Amino acid sequence: MREPKVFLLPDLGEGLTEAELVSWLVKVGDEIRVDQPIAEVETAKSMVEVPSPYAGTVAVLHGEPGQTLDVGKPLISVMPVGAAPAVESAAAPVAEPAATQDAAAETYREEEKAGSGNVLIGYGTPGGHGVARRTRASKRAVAQVPEAEKAADDLLLMRTRVPGKLGAVISPLVRRMARDHGVDLGDLQGSGASGLIMRRDVEAFIKPAPVVEPAGTRPVETPAVSTDVAAAITDTDARTGLGISGRTAVRGVRKAVAANMARSRSEIPEATVWVDVDATALVELRAALKNADPDHTPGLLAFIARFVTAGLKRFPELNSRIVSAGDTAGGAGQEIVAFDGVNLGFAAQTDRGLMVPSVRNADKLSARELDAEIRRLTGVVREGKATPAELGSGTFTLNNYGVFGVDGSAAIINHPEVGILGVGRIIDKPWVVNGELAVRKVTELTLTFDHRVCDGGTAGGFLRFVADAIENPGSVLADL
Known part of the structure; x- marks a missing residue:
């Protein structure tokens, strides 16, 4: 029985001990190759894509978008080529395949030889191609990921690339902004080179130009307040007696700057x-x-x-x-x-x-x-x-x-x-x-x-x- 290989979140830079998981670039059941980007993570210094040092089938994704992961903790589990199909979670048993094909095993060994373990983009292993393709789904995988969801995911991936320019991918920061505000990138016309969608395009969609209306025709409206803000406003600070209008987690760059400045002082x-x-x-x-x-x-x-x-x-x-x-x-x-x-x-x-x-x-x-x-x-x-x-x-x-x-x-x-x-x-x-x-x-x-x-x-x-x-x-x- 072949166990899945567990890839730990690597050291992403001097002094960095954690990173926020922004998004997954693969799903359980995806077949991946050496050096294929598998996740976007945001450190206190930059946004990076983390490539996989292993080839095989994605078995477990250890974490959810928005979660802070510690360096050295599991990031993804990959079932080697020719082993059992992807499993649902780390606790689920891994079924041993009935037979291992020699060709598949040889492919796996060759890809393992190509891997160097260097995991940051730009410092990846030689021979990695970063080509993703979905394996033939088992019944269990089909139950987990409906065809409609897979099609939507493929459509989203297509929409984050610039038409006619395969290598030009929309910035992770822009994609994240679009996701946070519910903006469908497929509806935007990019103003960048070759139609690349820029930050300003998403901002313009989120905050369209105000419409000038004739005096006396605009109805009086009560300003809309989101549920989160409304809940925060009802919260009262014990020391000052003032209402709390919002809370912001100290993380990412702000957390790193705060720690460094405090240490300096x-x-x-x-x-x-x-x-x-x-x-x-x-x-x-x-x-x-x-x-x-x-x-x-x-x-x-x-x-x-x-x-x-x-x-x-x-x-x-x-x-x-x-x-x-x-x-x-x-x-x-x-x-x-x-x-x-x-x-x-x-x-x-x-x-x-x-x-x-x-x-x-x-x-x-x-x-x-x-x-x-x-x-x-x-x-x-x-x-x-x-x-x-x-x-x-x-x-x-x-x-x-x-x-x-x-x-x-x-x-x-x-x-x-x-x-x-x-x-x-x-x-x-x-x-x-x-x-x-x-x-x-x-x-x-x-x-x-x-x-x-x-x-x-x-x-x-x-x-x-x-x-x-x-x-x-x-x-x-x-x-x-």
Whole structure:
């Protein structure tokens, strides 16, 4: 009797111990091949499709959409090729087949040889094809999945692909939004390339443009309140006596951010220094470059990023990390680990929360190359497709909160890094130039640093270096 192979939810990235099951891409009774995507899961960092390292027939799906699964716990059970048909649950007995065909067994062995066990999309096993086909259903399977349901599932799969473009599949985030709001993707006309259905298409369907009606003809209606909201409103908070209008579970990105920020505050003795900077010369430099080459001019953030990487080379203490050094004569110790290179993280606001992707080896890139990589990574994280390596490998963070219209902020260090530089909005301010009052483009730089790795002299030296580079960009760029 051959037992089903149980595939455990793999480690999806550094520090991630759980993932939310968004949807299943297969059903009990499906025949799957090595590396075929079987489920969509959402971690605290990104949305990923998990492929199967096994070939065979789906026997058990361990979990329901919306459920949070722990890493290392069963995700799916697969009956090997040539073994008994799919079963209903993990507790159900597996019937041993009357005979095992040699050809089927050989196929299974060959597919097992092809599997490497690497389970993340983009790192799958060689030879995997990801082709799904439904096996000939047994009587038991037919009872579980009616033909109408199977047909509806096949129709939904067809509708999530772009006509005439087999590889273009609608984003999992878009499909999830459509599912949550009861939108049939088959009724939408995509505005993307080759008819791809975009997020804006689903949002437009959910919130159609308001219809203007003549005055006095519109009936007075009582606003509709959902059952969940109505129930929440009747709930009263014991401490304040106010009604509770809603409850939101802390999970996914918000849960990860909360845990990381709390750890940063509890472990890092941080200090903050700041300075106002005359950015007029930098703004004028970029304007001149834009006039000469409008399509390939880096943004202001890319120039500042270039100055930051240069500053970190001069003050490497801020491009380090504190780690446990093991047992020493005095007990458990710590050591400061310095890095040969800079992975520059930058804060990006997305629909899933604040994300911090990092530009690898940023110290080796020009301002134009930094600008291109910042734009690429921003697009990736907003689509929910960033890899754990892109989100967890930073050594220092640059935070442009000026885009939110604020001047300054005492930012929280992105643990386990030891520093974060914030840039406020650039606005016109009165400024003394050569003894005379003038209107200049002024911004505020704020550096929060870990006082264990350096003192105020080092932090002030780094901050002043970046400020001087912004005020005199031409001379600094000539030396980089």
